[in-house]
Amino acid sequence: MGEVRPNLCNQLNSSGSRVFIKGSFSEKYFYLIDDYAREIDATILSFEKTGENEYIFVFDRTIFYPGGGHQPYDTGKLTIENNEFIVFKVERKGDEIYHYARVMKGDAQIDKGQRVNMRINWEKRYHMMKLHTAEHIFMKFIRERGYELEGGSWGPDEGLIIFSEELPIDILLEAENKTNEIIGRNLPVFRIIKNGYITIKIADFDERPCGGNHVSATGEIGFFKITKIERRGKTIRFNVGEKALNYLAKHYNDFMKFGLDTLMLRQEISPNTIISKLVEIATNLQKSQTEAEILSDILTKVITSKVPETGLIIGEATYNGVFLDLSDLNLSPKYLKNLGRRLQEASMDKIYAIKLSKESVAIFLKRSKKFFKAFKNELIKTLKNLSIEKEAKISSIEGGILIIAPKEKIEKIVKKRE
Template sequence: MDGMSTELLYRTDAYATEAEARVVSAAPEGVVLDRTLFYARAGGQPGDAGTLRWDGGEMAVSEALKGENGTVLHLPAEGASLPPVGATVRMALDWPRRHRLMRMHTSLHLLCSLIPGAGVTGGQIGADRSRLDFDLPEPPTKEALTEGLRALVAANHPVTESWVDEAELDTNPGLVRTLSVKPPRGAGVVRLVRIGEGEAPVDLQPCGGTHVRATGEIGTVTVTKLENKGKQNRRVYLVLED
């Protein structure tokens, strides 16, 4: 791409569902655009799916992945035609799937807030079920966690983002809850996702994923299962019921 990275449109508006872009390269391994609405798989959040349409054709996108040099690869579904290089395409997200992943991801941040001080050793965001693993000898009960999550959802806390210098993050390492995945660094700034307002928010931590605008948008969430995955590794599963 001659050193040009893909512009990430979801960074400025995670609710945009359609937009135009130019095809930079196209191969069976993935289509690179100059800008994209598609979140590339990272941090436990799956890549987006959807469609690219152009004059005379369309391509179903099975998932978006990270490419080289800051690019995003839009993987063509099996048997799909590739767009011509240089063509203008109309991107369309599989919005119901993306929005459900946003609701799930925000739910996991709330789950972190209910288990303060415990490092997160792993996690996976799914449309049907998600999980987090905690470095914790004994977690709260699933009933207590469900009650806590539903209270935070009902309070409809705002979800916002800001950017801080990497040096500032270094002075407050406690912001980083994940032990297995570190926030992306090297650009000089790190994105923080804040749930709640004031000096003591519900949750504040580095994250590159997509989230809903307020916790009330999550809907009914339930912790369904707790698993012992090691001496101090506790796995917590949750689902959305609508």
């Protein structure tokens, strides 16, 4: 076992099977010492003016990752006495790290040996550390299935992986799920240096040579999501943490609609199964307006296409229509409003009786005002005939009529003809 340094990471080339550090594990490459160093002081070893306001600096030590191994270089700021520079590019040449900087403030009167305060763009770097560590985990599962990586980049905004061949979607999604499991286990991430070689070890789960920056525990990644599958699975884009969640939030309604539509298309699935799925969704959803609309939309599809037409006994008369017991769904008035509107739009000649609870039934119909009025009067007459006009209630709701009556009586007002 070599020297084990938790919370640390490395760079250098990623070609070959092992990553090797020339010379000793020195402070010169400070990004190898501490991935979490956002700011340090250093000394100017050499510099060169390359343009009007542009310079290249070499320091005795640096926290700027110079790029390589698919991880982009860091950007950031330098303060040298009264001068401020932005570092817009970093590059490794031989053993030296070149910092390409532009003067932002000051007269740039600088000398070798001067002290410099350097700060990296931490938000950008930390995101790349998460992307990079997520890639280790994800690719471990992909390699287990016999596929290899051909290229990619872990940042700055998103991850990109190019495989050597097209990957089936089920393998990608399986690896995505398993990656999130590893993230959830919050496994420690170590850098191991042995005989000048560096490997990155994620607990007992994975160890491989690597040249970039990583987080110190998998939980820091937060969440992993494939955001795009391109070229029939030869290329994927992914993101992590908040950016992955933002992606999900943005596409949440599309996902849900897609899922429910897919469910609808499967003929072997019974209306009851779909409805119980909807119960599950309705229970779990934060009930936003959009979700209410989507749920109403899919409910309308179920009701109009999957539930068979029946004889409906309403009051004294019998009509053609659909009877559906949705009392398990606990539909809020918001849903009911959307549902009523959609059901009305759906059919001219049918009447929809929707049982909302043990004591209430909503009836939606698209008929003339005259018919609607007569229909309502018939119902009021029914209440009188049953002598429940005091304990029962009939009222107009969005696009229909709501009947509330004691549960043992409501069936006498509205029921399905057996």
